[in-house]
Amino acid sequence: MSDRPAPDPPARLTRWEQRTEVPLFAAGLLFLTGYAVRVLAPRDAEPWHDIALILVWSTWLLFLVDYATRLHLSGLGARFVPVRWLDTLVLLLPLLRPLRMVQVYLAVQRRRDRPRLNLYARVMAYAGLTAVLLGFAASLAVYHLERAAPGASIRTFGDSAWWACATLTTVGYGDAAPVTFWGRVVAAGLMAGGLALLGAVTGSFSSWLIQVFTREDEKRPPERD
Template sequence: MSDRTRAQAPPALTRWEQRTEVPLFAASLLFLLGYAARVLAPHDAEPWRDISLALVGATWLLFVVDYAVRIRLSRLGHRFVRAHWLDTLVLVLPLLRPLRMVKVYTAVQKRRAEPRLSLYARVMTYAGLTSVLLGFSASLAVYRVEREAPGASIRTFGDAVWWACATLTTVGYGDAAPVTPAGRVVAAGLMVCGLALLGAVTGSFSSWLIQVFRREDEKGPPAGG
């Protein structure tokens, strides 16, 4: 939610979001843990597969309840779906919840009387953490749909992690690539995210270097000999 939209939001909705953002992020990590256990556990690993499935279902139900409460508190009705398209996308695809990392950090800072990181440090921190979580999520999703596909080059979770690293960094070696429609959809999304994250990090780092050099120029040459 943008600052302008948040300023116009009903107070009840604002309070709800501030109180639930961090707990829901913790729930998203539990969802990712359950999904990972479901994907990586052997087929005969009972009851762990059933437990992981129950964990995934329970945490996703929390996301549904939160979404329904926010629709009611926003007083927007069906317009909430369009106005909060990222939240809608995250509800449909919970593995994308790392994209809400910025909102989680903001919610934590509002609860703590500590100085915030500089803009450049925040951007690089967001991008780094989001890259790790998105890369891990994409590795799980691709491994799940590719491991038994005919002609697949991604047969192990290690292959999937290697592919995710190459895709996020835009290196693209080509030694591992999805062959299924679902895997290619995941790959396309990861490519877009990788370009955005790489642009954010390089742009912030370049701005920081320019700022450092400008300060050095303003100091002038050292006095004396």
């Protein structure tokens, strides 16, 4: 048996998050694919509806295992829920999993001693992909909720996709809007997510520029009187 002390929980949690980042991202894509089939496929498209349902529930169980592992490794106990509220939110609402990109942005912000372009470029690229996925997820959810609602202006998936683009970019033409309660809840979440993603992109780019300029100033020889 080794006499080396066990790593502290935050270190173990960090390693777990680094190792599962890509697999969980792939699982999120599978979840979104299954949900898309459930929403967009015709009602008589069997066995695709059943396969999609199995895919949705199996990936959600994977998210649940990951959440339980994070809870155990964090050492926070019941405090994990409020401290890591975003992890809790995306477990309850898996369509919001793209918003976990905000945690990547915060991790980069803590590494101010390493102003490498690839770190910030990774955040900006991930934010762009996240915006697409979040918009697609919101389009599916709103189409599912609105298509049969009385007085709805969103009747087709094309209408929903157009609405998501206008909302995510904060343009808001107003020609299509949710009329149901849950549809408006999704809309509010998409607005908040769009602002968070925009802040992540602009914040990362600004931080990188500031640090580069700071280094350039430090390299300049002092001015002579």
